[in-house]
Amino acid sequence: MTDVLRAEDVHVVRDGRPILQEVSLTVRGGEHWALLGANGAGKSTLLSLLGALVHPTRGTVDVLGRRLGRVDLRELRTYVGHVDPRHPLHEPLRVRDVVLTGLTNSVALVPRWRPTPEQEARADRLIATLGLTDRREARWPTLSQGQRGRTLIARALMPDPRLLLLDEPATGLDLPGREQLIGALDALREEHPELATVLVTHHLEELPPGTTHAMLLRDGRVLAQGAVDDVLTGDQVGKCFDLPLALDRHDGRWSVRIRRRG
Numbered sequence: 608m609t610d611v612l613r614a615e616d617v618h619v620v621r622d623g624r625p626i627l628q629e630v631s632l633t634v635r636g637g638e639h640w641a642l643l644g645a646n647g648a649g650k651s652t653l654l655s656l657l658g659a660l661v662h663p664t665r666g667t668v669d670v671l672g673r674r675l676g677r678v679d680l681r682e683l684r685t686y687v688g689h690v691d692p693r694h695p696l697h698e699p700l701r702v703r704d705v706v707l708t709g710l711t712n713s714v715a716l717v718p719r720w721r722p723t724p725e726q727e728a729r730a731d732r733l734i735a736t737l738g739l740t741d742r743r744e745a746r747w748p749t750l751s752q753g754q755r756g757r758t759l760i761a762r763a764l765m766p767d768p769r770l771l772l773l774d775e776p777a778t779g780l781d782l783p784g785r786e787q788l789i790g791a792l793d794a795l796r797e798e799h800p801e802l803a804t805v806l807v808t809h810h811l812e813e814l815p816p817g818t819t820h821a822m823l824l825r826d827g828r829v830l831a832q833g834a835v836d837d838v839l840t841g842d843q844v845g846k847c848f849d850l851p852l853a854l855d856r857h858d859g860r861w862s863v864r865i866r867r868r869g
């Protein structure tokens with residue numbers, strides 16, 4: 608499998624303050640990374656670098672073999688699916704149209720642009736994979752938060768990206784919504800074995816069983832990274848969140864609790 612992402616010794620400074628320091632990461636096709644850390648640890652900043660939204664202050668980032676700083680970021684972004692729950696959609700588009708805007712990389716439908724029958728068929732396939740077929744004609748304002756999240760994942764997948772970045776996709780979901788999202792992500796990984804994903808979350812319960820790797824960030828630095836079962840241990844996650852934690856994995860899923868003393 609080829610490298611989809613490679614960041615080396617990355618530093619990001621904002622307003623004279625270090626936000627990320629000495630961060631290195633390699634993500635290959637077929638790998639599914641979890642990026643964990645407390646509020647303010649630098650997760651979203653790292654995701655913006657990986658999604659070619661911003662440049663590092665120091666160090667190098669290669670996205671799909673292209674170095675940030677040497678290529679047009681806007682063009683590069685079209686190869687990366689980025690799912691942001693704060694998607695600024697103001698028009699009451701139907702689910703299917705929102706998904707199709709993934710092809711034009713726009714928030715609204717582009718006037719006079721028409722999808723081909725193949726593109727429409729692909730949109731319908733992705734809508735089915737994400738479990739939204741019965742909501743295909745529903746309008747955005749009438750969707751639940753979970754349905755919106757899954758719509759945005761289908762949208763991000765329309766251009767068939769090799770990399771999918773997910774920023775806290777389960778935020779605000781109820782239990783069925785979260786479980787549907789996790790099921791949809793795992794189905795996606797099986798259907799697209801070359802796809803690489805990086806998922807940011809605070810909650811280990813939200814990680815799909817197909818997660819292969821993890822990175823723990825603390826105060827802008829990497830505390831641990833590697834194969835998921837090596838990284839997600841009570842001790843390491845405890846250090847990341849500054850709490851005495853016990854961690855379990857059952858049926859591929861994680862649960863975490865505060866360790867009782869004595």
Ligand SMILES: Nc1ncnc2c1ncn2[C@@H]1O[C@H](COP(=O)(O)OP(=O)(O)OP(=O)(O)O)[C@@H](O)[C@H]1O
Nearest residue numbers: 621622626644645646647648649650651652653809
């Ligand atoms: N443009 C900016 N200018 C100044 N400081 C910034 C900027 N962007 C982020 N920060 C700061 O950088 C730190 C890391 O922010 P980031 O959003 O990457 O953290 P996070 O791990 O995603 O946090 P959260 O879990 O709260 O979403 C925070 O202290 C934030 O205030």
